[in-house]
Amino acid sequence: MEVMSSVTHSVDGPSSFHASPGALPSHKDATITSTYDWSDVLDRAYDVSDSGARGPRPYPLPPKSRKNKVLPEDLKTPDSHVERDPRLIRLTGVHPFNVEAPLSDLYDEGFLTTKDLHYVRNHGPVPLVEDSEILNWEFTVEGMVERPLKLTLRDLIRDYEQVTYPITLVCAGNRRKEQNVVRKTKGFSWGAAGLSTALWTGVSLGDLLLRAGIMRGARYVCFEGADKLPNGYYGTSVKLNWAMDPNRGIMVSYRMNGELLHPDHGKPLRIVIPGQIGGRSVKWLKRIIVSAAPSDNWYHIYDNRVLPTMVSPEASANLPETWKDERYAIYDLNTNSAACYPAHDEVLPLTGGPETYKFRGYAYAGGGKRVSRLEVTLDQGKTWTLANITYPEDEYKLAPENEILYGGRLDMSWREACFCWCFWDLDIPLAQLRDARDVMVRAMDDSMMVQPRDMYWSVLGMMNNPWFRVVVHKEGDTLRFEHPTQPTLAGGGWMERVKKEGRNIVNGFWGEKVAGEEEAVVEEPVKEICMVNKEVSRDIALDELREHDGDAQPWFVVNGQVYDGTKFLEGHPGGAASIIGGAGQDVTEEFMTIHSENAKAMMPDYHIGSLSPESLAQLAAGADESPSTSSSPRPVFLQSKSWSPAVLTSKTKVSSDTKIFTFTLDHPTQIIGLPVGQHLMMRLRDPSPSSGSDAIIRAYTPLSPPSAAGTLDVLVKIYYDKAAAKGGRMTQALDALPLGRAVDFKGPIGKFEYLGKGRCTVGGRERKVARFVMVCAGSGITPIYQVLRAVMGDEGDETECLVLDANRVEQDILCKAELDGMVERGAGRCRVLYSLSRPLASWTGLRGRMDRALFEREVGAPPVERDTMVLVCGPGPMEEVVRKGFGEMGWAEEDLLFF
Numbered sequence: 001m002e003v004m005s006s007v008t009h010s011v012d013g014p015s016s017f018h019a020s021p022g023a024l025p026s027h028k029d030a031t032i033t034s035t036y037d038w039s040d041v042l043d044r045a046y047d048v049s050d051s052g053a054r055g056p057r058p059y060p061l062p063p064k065s066r067k068n069k070v071l072p073e074d075l076k077t078p079d080s081h082v083e084r085d086p087r088l089i090r091l092t093g094v095h096p097f098n099v100e101a102p103l104s105d106l107y108d109e110g111f112l113t114t115k116d117l118h119y120v121r122n123h124g125p126v127p128l129v130e131d132s133e134i135l136n137w138e139f140t141v142e143g144m145v146e147r148p149l150k151l152t153l154r155d156l157i158r159d160y161e162q163v164t165y166p167i168t169l170v171c172a173g174n175r176r177k178e179q180n181v182v183r184k185t186k187g188f189s190w191g192a193a194g195l196s197t198a199l200w201t202g203v204s205l206g207d208l209l210l211r212a213g214i215m216r217g218a219r220y221v222c223f224e225g226a227d228k229l230p231n232g233y234y235g236t237s238v239k240l241n242w243a244m245d246p247n248r249g250i251m252v253s254y255r256m257n258g259e260l261l262h263p264d265h266g267k268p269l270r271i272v273i274p275g276q277i278g279g280r281s282v283k284w285l286k287r288i289i290v291s292a293a294p295s296d297n298w299y300h301i302y303d304n305r306v307l308p309t310m311v312s313p314e315a316s317a318n319l320p321e322t323w324k325d326e327r328y329a330i331y332d333l334n335t336n337s338a339a340c341y342p343a344h345d346e347v348l349p350l351t352g353g354p355e356t357y358k359f360r361g362y363a364y365a366g367g368g369k370r371v372s373r374l375e376v377t378l379d380q381g382k383t384w385t386l387a388n389i390t391y392p393e394d395e396y397k398l399a400p401e402n403e404i405l406y407g408g409r410l411d412m413s414w415r416e417a418c419f420c421w422c423f424w425d426l427d428i429p430l431a432q433l434r435d436a437r438d439v440m441v442r443a444m445d446d447s448m449m450v451q452p453r454d455m456y457w458s459v460l461g462m463m464n465n466p467w468f469r470v471v472v473h474k475e476g477d478t479l480r481f482e483h484p485t486q487p488t489l490a491g492g493g494w495m496e497r498v499k500k501e502g503r504n505i506v507n508g509f510w511g512e513k514v515a516g517e518e519e520a521v522v523e524e525p526v527k528e529i530c531m532v533n534k535e536v537s538r539d540i541a542l543d544e545l546r547e548h549d550g551d552a553q554p555w556f557v558v559n560g561q562v563y564d565g566t567k568f569l570e571g572h573p574g575g576a577a578s579i580i581g582g583a584g585q586d587v588t589e590e591f592m593t594i595h596s597e598n599a600k601a602m603m604p605d606y607h608i609g610s611l612s613p614e615s616l617a618q619l620a621a622g623a624d625e626s627p628s629t630s631s632s633p634r635p636v637f638l639q640s641k642s643w644s645p646a647v648l649t650s651k652t653k654v655s656s657d658t659k660i661f662t663f664t665l666d667h668p669t670q671i672i673g674l675p676v677g678q679h680l681m682m683r684l685r686d687p688s689p690s691s692g693s694d695a696i697i698r699a700y701t702p703l704s705p706p707s708a709a710g711t712l713d714v715l716v717k718i719y720y721d722k723a724a725a726k727g728g729r730m731t732q733a734l735d736a737l738p739l740g741r742a743v744d745f746k747g748p749i750g751k752f753e754y755l756g757k758g759r760c761t762v763g764g765r766e767r768k769v770a771r772f773v774m775v776c777a778g779s780g781i782t783p784i785y786q787v788l789r790a791v792m793g794d795e796g797d798e799t800e801c802l803v804l805d806a807n808r809v810e811q812d813i814l815c816k817a818e819l820d821g822m823v824e825r826g827a828g829r830c831r832v833l834y835s836l837s838r839p840l841a842s843w844t845g846l847r848g849r850m851d852r853a854l855f856e857r858e859v860g861a862p863p864v865e866r867d868t869m870v871l872v873c874g875p876g877p878m879e880e881v882v883r884k885g886f887g888e889m890g891w892a893e894e895d896l897l898f899f
């Protein structure tokens with residue numbers, strides 16, 4: 001027998017593998033018809049005694065595989081000769097066979113996957129090869145080579161050095177279902193089990209190519225399989241340079257986990273390429289073609305590519321040049337990871353068991369890179385924890401010298417590249433899990449590339465690798481976990497759920513907060529508005545200011561300037577109370593944060609003078625002696641002239657983006673002190689590092705009824721930051737505020753008050769109404785709800801109410817149960833109409849946004865005989881629609897009240 005060059009990694013430079021006139025072939029005739037028979041070859045190539053007979057090995061061996069039968073569903077297909085494991089999930093109907101194992105089964109098999117559970121990607125029928133013909137299987141090495149080879153599998157085993165090592169194959173479509181939920185791609189729905197690891201035995205592709213002798217100018221190696229498909233034989237190519245690089249580990253293989261190849265995995269011969277997508281590892285290998293250009297095979301061009309994300313399925317049909325662009329072809333895998341435990345829908349009791357749960361899963365990187373860290377977040381990426389990682393692949397390095405496994409030399413000791421998946425785990429305390437909305441994981445590789453937060457959608461849906469997100473559902477005394485998707489058309493997973501709820505999964509927040517998408521308060525940079533009257537030059541003394549601290553002639557200070565609010569007491573949208581509340585004080589903070597540019601532009605009219613810096617300092621010092629710091633218990637919490645702290649004691653989620661924040665007041669009998677229909681101001685410090693700890697002040701209407709004592713409930717819709725726009729500073733800061741922290745309140749403010757039995761005051765003037773039309777959207781329900789509850793809660797009150805409440809989806813409707821309860825008990829006095837802009841098919845209520853037609857139909861022109869007031873609260877654009885619509889129907893401005 002001929003002695004082969006023993007170490008393939010002695011290739012020392014890119015040009016060294018090209019044949020030169022001086023280099024003579026070491027092999028004279030590769031196309032001999034051998035007289036070796038089946039058993040000869042097996043004896044040499046597969047030492048059956050080496051599987052375990054020598055005692056335990058320091059590296060993993062595959063679990064025992066099963067003896068399967070041809071399944072009934074395959075009998076009527078061209079694959080009727082293929083025995084398969086019934087546990088595999090078929091992703092493309094019965095045929096062709098494209099399958100993945102249930103994710104937990106795959107994980108449970110451990111580092112090595114049996115042929116039974118190894119994923120399969122077949123573009124068409126499986127070629128039939130009789131066992132007796134395996135060794136006679138012929139294939140070629142042709143194209144730009146000096147000595148074209150035609151050889152049999154027998155030759156390959158007999159004449160070349162055999163090697164064995166573990167390799168993880170991953171289909172480029174792994175996790176594609178997630179892309180399909182976002183938007184249908186041209187690919188079928190893989191879950192997260194489109195990958196498997198096996199011990200592959202074969203011959204280094206570089207050895208074969210060297211034997212054939214590579215011509216100058218050659219740059220690619222094309223492969224072609226025996227499976228005839230609608231667009232020709234399956235084929236693709238890789239770079240020649242990689243084929244020659246021992247670090248890349250590309251092999252021609254005929255054995256998987258010690259067994260001759262299963263028909264689904266390429267029986268009898270295939271290419272196996274570590275670190276690259278499975279699509280390049282051509283099965284049923286017939287031809288190896290060395291070439292100057294990449295493969296022109298249809299499957300090389302129209303499969304396994306990541307086109308730019310804006311190329312739609314429709315547009316892609318007419319872009320041949322885009323498809324051919326080699327830069328879009330996928331070779332190396334990208335870094336990816338998934339959680340396998342908890343499994344989808346796994347339920348975890350919170351009590352009676354261990355205090356932690358071990359999250360576990362897999363990760364891999366491409367091109368021989370190592371996964372260098374895996375991080376877990378329980379707060380949507382704000383903070384991360386390192387998980388433990390194990391690399392079973394490294395254990396093969398411990399194999400003794402000259403180890404032969406399955407007839408192939410197992411020598412991983414010199415390898416630096418990683419060809420396999422690794423496993424991560426992290427014990428998470430139940431106490432933390434309970435408070436988490438979700439658990440997300442991301443892996444990083446040793447080139448410091450980290451999995452992205454957001455998906456890169458592309459027309460073939462390949463290489464999907466955003467953070468793997470497991471949603472945590474609190475259900476009584478248990479937690480239930482929800483994976484992003486389930487493979488195939490089977491329902492399940494948070495992505496489909498969120499989508500069905502009418503939300504946008506790619507809103508940058510996993511679809512969670514979409515209700516606010518169009519309503520979000522986008523804060524624009526503050527323009528400089530001139531608030532002083534240049535004509536005014538009067539210096540005002542502190543004492544004089546202090547004389548104006550009542551309701552007669554209220555003066556107040558903003559930015560060191562003094563304003564007289566007297567003329568505006570009536571017209572002030574925040575009501576006279578808020579001006580009087582600031583009388584005699586420096587109200588810069590709340591004034592600047594609450595008022596619009598328009599309001600600020602009005603200020604020169606009220607400007608009367610300025611305060612000296614000394615006076616300002618004194619004023620600030622005096623503010624500290626405000627009543628809120630006195631020790632005697634106050635019966636009423638809210639004070640109009642000073643901020644009163646209350647401690648945040650709980651946050652209760654009531655919809656995807658809305659929470660009730662509960663604050664504990666000074667003592668259990670302290671009442672809030674907020675008249676019905678009025679609002680309070682809330683002040684907290686912006687925690688974001690770039691904010692300089694600015695105070696943020698917003699007005700809210702609490703949920704607590706006027707009779708409430710001891711606590712204060714505020715319903716707040718949180719406007720989260722999104723890819724497209726910044727969210728709300730206040731609401732996000734509030735959301736991030738830990739329990740136990742204090743927030744400041746002040747009030748009441750507001751020009752409207754409901755006194756009961758149809759009596760109300762608007763801007764201090766009393767008015768009696770017979771009917772309210774209340775128009776609101778989203779969290780705009782809060783002030784409306786206060787008034788409605790007061791009206792409906794009093795049986796002696798005959799005022800009628802019609803509520804028009806607009807939302808996106810049913811789940812977004814706040815206080816729905818309470819509203820419906822009021823309608824029920826109200827005996828016709830109250831009607832509530834919900835209108836949804838993104839309803840499910842099953843929704844029987846109103847559909848669409850609020851518009852003129854709706855107002856026309858449900859409200860109409862103002863009635864002459866009965867005094868009706870329209871109360872409005874919602875985002876700006878909605879309020880504009882109401883203002884315009886009602887105006888056109890003949891409603892007078894003073895009958896419309898915008899909260």
Ligand SMILES: Nc1nc2c(c(=O)[nH]1)N[C@H]1C(S)=C(S)[C@@H](COP(=O)(O)O)O[C@H]1N2
Pocket residue numbers: 118119120121122123124169170171172224225226227234264265266277278279280281282283284
């Ligand atoms: N001849 C041939 N080779 C092929 C394919 C195929 O359909 N025909 N599918 C490819 C794809 S896309 C993948 S992901 C891998 C899957 O290998 P497996 O089925 O052994 O897991 O094979 C690749 N090689």
Ligand SMILES: [Mo]
Pocket residue numbers: 121170171172173277278279
């Ligand atoms: Mo694939």
